[in-house]
Amino acid sequence: MSDSMTANKLFAAKPLAIEKQWNVLYRTGQYAGRKRVPARRAEWNEEKHKVREHAPVSPNSWHAFEVTCKGSATRVSLNGKTHIETRNSPIPEAGRVERIEKSRQRHLVRQRHVSQPYQTMTSSLLIRIFWVRGLRAFADGYISLLLPLYLISLGMGPFEVGVIATATLLGSGVLTLLAGLHAWRFDLHRLLIGAAVLMAATGLGFATIRDFWPLLIVAAVGTLNPSSGDVSVFLPLEHTLLSGAVPDKQRTAIFARYSLIGSLLAAVGALFAAIPDYAVAATGISRQSVMQALFILYGLIGLVCALIYRSIPRQAGTTRQAVAMPLRKSRRIVLTLAALFSLDSFGGGFVIQSLLALWLYQKFDLSTIVAGTIFFWTGVLSAFSYLAAVRIANKIGLVNTMVFTHLPANLFLVLVPFMPNLAWAITLLLARSALSQMDVPTRSSYVMAVVAPEERAAAASVTAVPRSLVSAVGPMLAGYLLSASTFGWPLVVAGGLKITYDLLLLNMFRNVPPPEEKPATD
Known part of the structure; x- marks a missing residue:
């Protein structure tokens, strides 16, 4: 040359x-x-x-x-x-x-x-979203176990605990619905930063307020998550960014990694819930004071999340997707899915992690150390099931994966209260955890696949809201059932409702494949 x-x-x-x-x-x-x-x-x-x-x-x-x-x-x-x-x-x-x-x-x-290179924005976006998902999951992991113990230490009973759990889910549902229906009007980055600041305020509120009614208000307007899954306003906003950043064939794998990170860090958070016991034994500090400090830590994690959201490039997640719009073309299929997810979420509300932990505390007189260990391993099994879900979905399809992994998990849930001792109950809970969450990345991927790209923000919100709004009824009813009996009726009711959801989903959507599963045309 x-x-x-x-x-x-x-x-x-x-x-x-x-x-x-x-x-x-x-x-x-x-x-x-x-x-x-x-x-x-x-x-x-x-x-x-x-x-x-x-x-x-x-x-x-x-x-x-x-x-x-x-x-x-x-x-x-x-x-x-x-x-x-x-x-x-x-x-x-x-x-x-x-x-x-x-x-x-x-x-x-x-x-x-010209636009910034696509691969750089994708990498930057994924790394930051995964970091935030992990931090929030870690905080939710220990908060969901400590919340019932903290409220009981303030003099509340199982019914009051269920009411506050209901308020957290109901408030998250309303906020998520508003964010999804109107997110297309605003910058997603600002909405995410605002949600993270609200998370910080929620942690501070629970750490400083002791009375039932003020705590009920904070629970309703805040971001506290009493369940093991993500049911907050963050969910549809992050799903919208992720779905716009990767090709269709990679979408399920990305959602699986997103869920994997969340489940693993939630499991670590469950182990972290044993800190009050260790702190009391080592220093003599009151258990309530340690739990208040952990609520403050929850708020600090929210501030860290806000800083990470602030560092996401403005163009990230928007390169491949059209301008966001409200539901129009995809309205019918989204509302149908939302109705089905409502049934599943209603059943899930009876067995959110806080109330499942409360049942274990009552039935078997567990310590937070033992309960944290149990939920750590359930979280680990759920996390690795996400990776298996991707391979299964590639072979049998998204809808079949959602149904045929969920059905046996719900049968295990129904059988848990009938077990004669703790060992058998834990065995079934672990078996359920290895299967029950395979529908999480596949469901998220399926919703993003069957709707128009410009309507994904609204679709993610409308289908995610039932996980908060409808499931908000379950904790209050479960709290009432637990106050009346320690048998475990909430687990039986939850399993029956979820089995019904699985059968309806298979019947209505087995012939509605996502784009990547449709036969190739010349």
Whole structure:
């Protein structure tokens, strides 16, 4: 290659205060068509951008391209030879592309606006969303176990605990519905930051308020989650970003990872719920004071989540999806799914983690250490079931995976109260956990697949809201049943309702496949 050859390059640059260098090794090829245009796919070895660049170089050969920036100076080298060196030229912002041309007497720098490379935004978005999901799951994991104990330490009974749990789910449901129906009007990043700030305020409120009615109000307007799953306002907003950031074939796998991280960190949070017992034994501090400190920690985690949301690039998650709109074309199928999910969620409300833990406390007189260990392993089994769900869904489809893993899990749930001792009850709970959550990533993926892309935010909200609104009735009824008997009637009722949901879902949607499951057409 001639050293005097012009190096016309397209390269992504970022504002830099210190020297930074990109090294690219690429191979050129040729496009078919009227014009034979040398082309290549380049991979930035630092940020792994996949971009297209055009240069008049020999086809089918390897070339080294280097960009070095220091302050306002830029140097461009091709195959070890410096072709361009500019000074006093400002480095453009991220998401801008420079085309640098060399002439005999001067270097001309021209700018034109293009979107930031898709892979970079996707990676940045996924990493941040996964971090936030893990932090929130960890906080929910220990809060769901400590909430009933904390409220009982304040002098409340099982019925009052059920009412507050109902208020948390009801408030989350209303907030989630409002966010989903109107999210298309607002910036998703601002909504997520606002939800994280509300999470911080919720933790502070529970740590400082002791009376039932003020706590009921905080529970209704806050983000506290008494269940093992994610039923908060964060869910539809994060699902919308994730679904717009990946291709259809990768969507189920991404939702599985999202759920996997949540379940694993929730399991760790369940172990962390034993901290009050250890703290009391080691320092003599009152159990109630330690639990109040953990509610404050919950609030601090909310602030950390807000900072992470703030760092998400504005373009992230919007590259592939259309402008968000309210439900229109997908209205009928979304409302049908929402009705079915309502039935499942109503049953789930009877066995949210806080009340399931309360039943174990009453029935078997467990300590928080033992209960935390049980829920840790149920969480671990649920987490790894998400990975299995992806493979099963690839073989038998999303709807079949949702149904045929959920049915046996619900049969196990019905049988738990009939077990003669704790060992058998734990065995069935663990078996249920290994199967019951396989429908979580598949359900999320299915909803995002069967609706129009521009309606995903509204669809995610309308189908997620039943998990809060309808299930909000269950904890209050379960609290009443537990106050009347320790048999475990809430588990029997929950299992029966969920089995009914499974059969209806299979009957109504087994012939409505997502795009990736439809036969290929020529």
